[in-house]
Amino acid sequence: MDQCIKFYNALAKYYDDIFPAPLGKKKFALKNIEKGGFVLDIGCSTGETTEYISSQGYRALGIDLDQEMIRIAKDRYKESDTLKFEVMDMKTIAKSFGEEFNGIVCIGNVLPHLGGKSQIKEFLKGCYEVLKKDSPLCIQTINFDKVKREHIKELPLIDGPKVKFERFYSIKPDSDIVKFTGRITDKENNEILENTVDLFMLENEELFEMLKEIGFEKSWSYDDFNRSTYTGNALPLIVEAIK
Incomplete structure (x- = not known):
């Protein structure tokens, strides 16, 4: 898959x-x-x-x-x-x-x-x-105004009983595009899945x-x-x- x-x-x-x-x-x-x-x-x-x-x-x-x-x-x-x-x-x-x-x-x-x-x-x-x-x-x-103003590179960690979800931003200078990387850790089988998509700010x-x-x-x-x-x-x- x-x-x-x-x-x-x-x-x-x-x-x-x-x-x-x-x-x-x-x-x-x-x-x-x-x-x-x-x-x-x-x-x-x-x-x-x-x-x-x-x-x-x-x-x-x-x-x-x-x-x-x-x-x-x-x-x-x-x-x-x-x-x-x-x-x-x-x-x-x-x-x-x-x-x-x-x-x-x-x-x-x-x-x-x-x-x-x-x-x-x-x-x-x-x-x-x-x-x-x-x-x-x-x-x-x-609120991407805040993201750009404060150079936010990571959103708050979501850590639940079944899954951990980490979220990261990578912004190129003078660009309206941010690369968003999500990382899922499945605590039931210890599998880690990661995906990166472009978001428009x-x-x-x-x-x-x-x-x-x-x-x-x-x-x-x-x-x-x-x-x-x-x-x-x-x-x-x-x-x-x-x-």
Whole structure:
């Protein structure tokens, strides 16, 4: 099996151990969505947040490009009229849906995996097109302004009972690309898997300007899912924009 595939299969297997979804994170987007609304969870991974949204009285569709993530989600949660999972490229949502969603959730640092400013802007346009009027787009990404300003080379270690996940950044001078290396240590069999991908470091102000240019009426930025006032000093960047 290809090393990259092995890495992401291992990541899928232990995703919920590595990235548990606290209640505040799962509830964040629902503040501005009326009960019964249709919510799209982009980059849903193993479906924990998607299932929670459905359990709270909403219709929820979770999409992810990774087939193993979606397989786990479908095995773990029973699909129904209000809960669906689908393998889908986030860049194709405008071709796949009409103006039908009452909210979009895109958390888990998905944006940097797109290939640059133009792809990110096209994705955000797609989100705008499939959202109904007065509906929110909720994004969580990395605050790359802080990463570049403080020359951050390593993210906090995640060390759980089953797996250890180490994360490293390597930034070339005067570049918007960071090489992200993830190293998974499976404690059950002592296997170590490592993979490196390029991430695009969109500046915060550029993201805010894109949302405005696309037509989002209002937007707010936060340091965390508790809606703490945005300072630019937190490692996460949480953004909520209303069409």
